[in-house]
Amino acid sequence: MDAKLPPVDELASFAARMSDLLLTHDDVGEAVRALTQVLIEAIPGSAGAGVSLMDARGQRTSTSATDPVVLEADQLQYDLRQGPCLTAWAQQTTILIDDTQSEKRWPAWIRGIAHLPLRSALSCPLSTPHGAIGALKIYSRNPGGFDSRTLRLAGLLARPGALMLANAQARDAAQHFRTGLVALKGHDALGTAMGILMVRRRCSREQAFAMLITISRERNQPLHQLAQEIVSGETTL
Known part of the structure; x- marks a missing residue:
């Protein structure tokens, strides 16, 4: 199905919110939660959204998700070391799954999520000039849940989102360094x-x-x- 995107005035509102996020959220956790909320509001018909980043131990982890199903699907990716989100992150490219029931990539992950109410998925890298710092993902309960317009919108949100999270990570790292010095x-x-x-x-x-x-x-x-x-x-x- 074609996801109906918000009208132009709503897109402008989302853009303004993203600009506000860039300026107001210093903490990484708070910034991620804000970004996932914008995603779920901006992409109609989604079953859930989330963001993956690297944790303090160097492990990829879901730092925020709007639904437990997203966390379960993501954790399976990390356990199996395969899946659309990890591929989007590693290859710095947008990954679309039209229907999990006919998807041939990541066979172990596809089998693992067969019991979940997820039929399509969209993953975008959170890319900065220095490389990808993570990925955002949106799931749908319906096959063909995301079309080309949705992909473009997700990409538009991912770019400022990556900048926001990179800045928050830098501030967190600086604070930890200062705390360590003290x-x-x-x-x-x-x-x-x-x-x-x-x-x-x-x-x-x-x-x-x-x-x-x-x-x-x-x-x-x-x-x-x-x-x-x-x-x-x-x-x-």
Whole structure:
């Protein structure tokens, strides 16, 4: 069947929402959820939508989905290491399945989803100038659920979506790096503070650490903060 796309004014509204997403969603999880919501609203007749990205362990995973069926179909792709979403991601090309019952590609995955109410699927890569960072996918309960116009619309949404998610990933990575630096500095300060106490109190390393723990609890002060004050001379013990 031909999916009826939204009229021009609605497409303009979706474009405006995508622009807003680019500016307002710093967190990757929040950005992905927003993108899947736009997808489900923009593509009529879909059974569900989702986004696949790389997780912290380097594994491909569904970071957001609008329906449990999408998660099940996606997880089977990751387990089998085959499927339309992974192919779209790897080859950076749009993949269309008109009917899962006659599809010959990815035979293990097709057999695995035979019990699910999914008959057609559309997967688009989330491509950036530096390569694909993931893929978005939309499923339909009907064969022929997506036509050429739907493919073009999905591609139009995928491009700003990829930029939005890449920016969010970069911000997340920077925040994690800053958090790591703070933790590292706190660890270094703790070791230095323990050394200072060992000299001043002529005690062992274990005794110095126990002393810091006790004072931290008495003052209701974070241990790393106390250590930094000792190192800077703000606190003399």
